Amino acid sequence: MADSSPRILVPVGESATVRNTVAYAVREARSVAEETGEQATVHFVYPVRWQLIDEDEPAATRTVEFLERVRVWAETDLDYDEDAPADEDAPVAVETAMVGQDRYLFSPGDFADILLDYAHSEGLDRVIVDPEYQPGGSAPMLQPLELELARSDLAVEEAPVERPTRRGRLLGRASLQKAALTFGTTFLFYLVVGGTFSPFDLGTGALTAAIATLLLSRVAFIDSPSLRRTPARLARACLYVPYLLWEIAKANLSVAYIILHPSLPIDPKMSGFRAAVWGDLPVTTMANSITLTPGTLTVDVGRDGLLVHSLDASSRADLAGGKLERAVRFVFYGRAAARIPTPTERGSITTDDAESGETAD
Known part of the structure; x- marks a missing residue:
């Protein structure tokens, strides 16, 4: 059955729980393979929101480095001796890939489609999702992505890993940058449309911008604005x-x-x-x-x-x-x-x- 298959797809990206998700995925693949005798394989796939036009694209370099780090984690968790005899297969075959370089990925459905295409082409029939994985950047969209993936014939599950405790300031640095840019943009747009800088317009503009910031700053930008x-x-x-x-x-x-x-x-x-x-x-x-x-x-x-x-x-x-x-x-x-x-x-x-x-x- 797909929900107990050792052929697993894991969408990955920078997150607080990606390390534990990698460990869970290879552990699951190995466990199922030992029970069924099938060859286990785990594909860690990074859907990209940019395109490979330039060979020295910085985002591509960072992604390659991240995927190599994921591979090292997986091989460390498997504790497989690389000096073992050549005829002895690794307990789990680990593959990494970037997908979506030739596509524009916006919605959860876009990300799901590219992941499912890859899964079908590689003969994978199980998906394990990192609970903190956000393919659209910092804008929350995990649940819609899981729903899109679940509409296929693949078994989809969320890795049962412990999430970090959300403590500290209400707004971190990234959130403050988003809030500041949302407030400034909204306030400036309000004044330009109003055409005056009277105390009434300044006051109502600031109030409108504050409301827009509270409601929309977390989803207005996919990535945190860079002050540089x-x-x-x-x-x-x-x-x-x-x-x-x-x-x-x-x-x-x-x-x-x-x-x-x-x-x-x-x-x-x-x-x-x-x-x-x-x-x-x-x-x-x-x-x-x-x-x-x-x-x-x-x-x-x-x-x-x-x-x-x-x-x-x-x-x-x-x-x-x-x-x-x-x-x-x-x-x-x-x-x-x-x-x-x-x-x-x-x-x-x-x-x-x-x-x-x-x-x-």
Whole structure:
């Protein structure tokens, strides 16, 4: 039965209980294998929320190091002698892998799908989940992930390990950073929309921002804002805005030419675009920037990338050239990150004919 299988998948990530979960998983696999005589295997899988575009991607390096640490833990718990005879199998085969590098992972269903695809491809039929595992970053989502996994034919269980006691300050450093950024963003937005800085607006704005912070600061950001990276990103965003406005102006002239041309030279098509950005805010920025540029419209964002409607060939050429993509990467990842191959060179854009009745932005 799957619930007593020695072929186990364990989604892993940095957490307070991952070490004990690793020990439980290899212990379970070994115990079941001894009872059934089957070969035991445990796959520790790390779903990533970024894509491997650059070989020296820091997140990839950290993930490889983390998975190697997990492997060492598992082999230590197995207490298997590596100098044993070659014909003597290890009691549990330990494998590690990264998955999702070619997907956009947002919802619990996205993470579950990529994990289940891996489990089926490797012949695994049991999942053990770390109780503190948060694949979406610091935003809580374990229960929905378990529910998504449980809809498959795999046996899913939560590792019965002791969770750390939640003590100390109500807000830790990471939570304070989230709260401060949520409050500041909400307060500034309120004042900009209000248009005045009267004592009444300042007071109601502060109250509104405080309520939003109390209710939303824990889920407003997947990762804790970095006090080192955020100011630099804001500064680069100030450079990005005039660039985007210039691109919008050029695109407006191009669309105006098409509209005024007697033959109306349009060639509408749909394109699948896997941009070299990841995470909710960068992908949202990329999708909205495409939509704001006349001639192109982001129709959908899914696990396989962005679905973009383009009005004519020149709009598709601009998208395939990657100028906007590089600009967004510059904002979020720095100047060095903008030096990447174009979407065409990477094979990250595919085009299909649009239906004749569709129109573009």
